[in-house]
Amino acid sequence: MSDLTLTTFDWVPETPRGFVRDLRVRWALEEAGLPYRVTGVPFGDRDAEHFAHQPFGQVPWLTDGDLSIFESGAILLHLAELSDALMPTDPRGRSDTKEWLFAALNSVEMASLPWSLLIFSGNNDDTPGWTLFDNFLHKHRLKHLEPVLAGREWLAGRFSVADILMVDVLRLVDRFDGLADYPACRTYVARATARPAFVKAHADQMAHFARADQIAAVN
Amino acid sequence: MSDLTLTTFDWVPETPRGFVRDLRVRWALEEAGLPYRVTGVPFGDRDAEHFAHQPFGQVPWLTDGDLSIFESGAILLHLAELSDALMPTDPRGRSDTKEWLFAALNSVEMASLPWSLLIFSGNNDDTPGWTLFDNFLHKHRLKHLEPVLAGREWLAGRFSVADILMVDVLRLVDRFDGLADYPACRTYVARATARPAFVKAHADQMAHFARADQIAAVN
Structure with a gap:
């Protein structure tokens, strides 16, 4: 207990x-x-x-x-x-949940947090530093996440803790209008945040x- | 098998x-x-x-x-x-291993990767963006990690996957001379990288x- x-x-x-x-x-x-x-x-x-x-x-x-x-x-x-x-019970579902849980944190949030910190602090200007992190998020992460989410309802076969983390990471990107070009990401966030x-x-x-x-x- | x-x-x-x-x-x-x-x-x-x-x-x-x-x-x-x-077998040791494994990736590398990307791309100049990420790494992460590592040999009671990740994250900081002010972090990296x-x-x-x-x- x-x-x-x-x-x-x-x-x-x-x-x-x-x-x-x-x-x-x-x-x-x-x-x-x-x-x-x-x-x-x-x-x-x-x-x-x-x-x-x-x-x-x-x-x-x-x-x-x-x-x-x-x-x-x-x-x-x-x-x-x-x-x-919170996690499928079969070995593949458990493994997929864990890899996407890490991907949410260490691939997507690794790019979205610096990006949002620069916006939040007003440093999203035309500097090379801003361009670096804007490309990191869009070209190296969201561009690749979009087709994944276009092809599935949830990351690991059914809803899991991986979705909780990925959605919470994407919510902050969405707050700063960063999901405008990614309809599958936006739909995914909407689907998850409608859950009671x-x-x-x-x-x-x-x-x-x-x-x-x-x-x-x-x- | x-x-x-x-x-x-x-x-x-x-x-x-x-x-x-x-x-x-x-x-x-x-x-x-x-x-x-x-x-x-x-x-x-x-x-x-x-x-x-x-x-x-x-x-x-x-x-x-x-x-x-x-x-x-x-x-x-x-x-x-x-x-x-790679991981202790008792519940507390397993829990500590997992939390420090995530801390290496999502607290320390979350700060060290943007910092090293800015150095690597030659954008570690006097801009507010550089100062933001330099403070993020030093004031909010390494300053707090140093007393932790001064007080223990390994993160979770004995050597574990948490140390592999934390050491690999700190090695990249050390490559760019970022550990100069953290003797316990440097000693920890040296101890780990001496392992066969x-x-x-x-x-x-x-x-x-x-x-x-x-x-x-x-x-």
Whole structure:
């Protein structure tokens, strides 16, 4: 029996709301129907206890009994071992889920995060650095992902944690209008984010941070 | 019984030799003492068969019987399930191995790859874009990794696939003198790359690409 607690920030500014990575974990937990608690740590002042759970001072982390796990990929892989709703049970389906889970993080997000950081910081200008990362994302990643997603509903035969990670990565690209030329990617994101588990996870994250605003307002 | 074939390029230019990602897989296979074959695909002209195994047209991929797996992280996780030499057997050791395997790829390499791409392309100048990624690597990643590595020999209690990935990520940072201020990171890389399995894997990769030069020279 699992005893799951998800830790995220107790508050973040408006801009990242809806995109803080605890969303990936909430979504998986809702898909699996696993009971869990959510707790918060300060966004501003990150103490030694925080770094003991997450060495880079980020969120989320998950505790399952006396195990504490950071990295959204590792957390989702742990949850996938707890629920057949998150990973196929046959060897090929499990292998495909894991390779696409890594591909979402280390091939697609590896290109999309630098790209979105440059946009977010206003450095998406005509410099060679911007061109480098814009090409990295479009020519080397999304151009190749598009025919994959045009040919299948979900990455690993049926819905899995690989889709949760890939969709969350693509959502941030879409926020900055980066999916305009990739209809299969856009349709895939729309199909996944229409799932009740995503809708609930997203609403729960927004409500979590909105409560922090309300508490701050009455203090 | 496993039937393992590793596919890499049949030739690459001088600069990436010693750093092509089949090295990660060779290293793990040598640590585990698993028998394997190595085969090559063209670097220049990547065909549909290549993209069927690796959707982004990269290397490596591994076949194990009728399973074909891309992404070095997914391949190493697969091999870790085959050999106790690559992952502790207790639940906490296995969990720690997986979280640090993801941390190597999605926290450290997420910062080090953009940094090294900017250096490699000559865009490590005084632009805001360069400063953004230089800070991302140093202030947000290596500064926090240094005390972790100062306090332990290996990431997950004993040597594991997490170390193979973290060390291979840090080797590329070290190539561009990025570890100067992190003595524990440097000592960790030196300790790992002194292992006979790394030495053999590295020599084998260099010999693989040197043979391609020799074949080209006599044709």
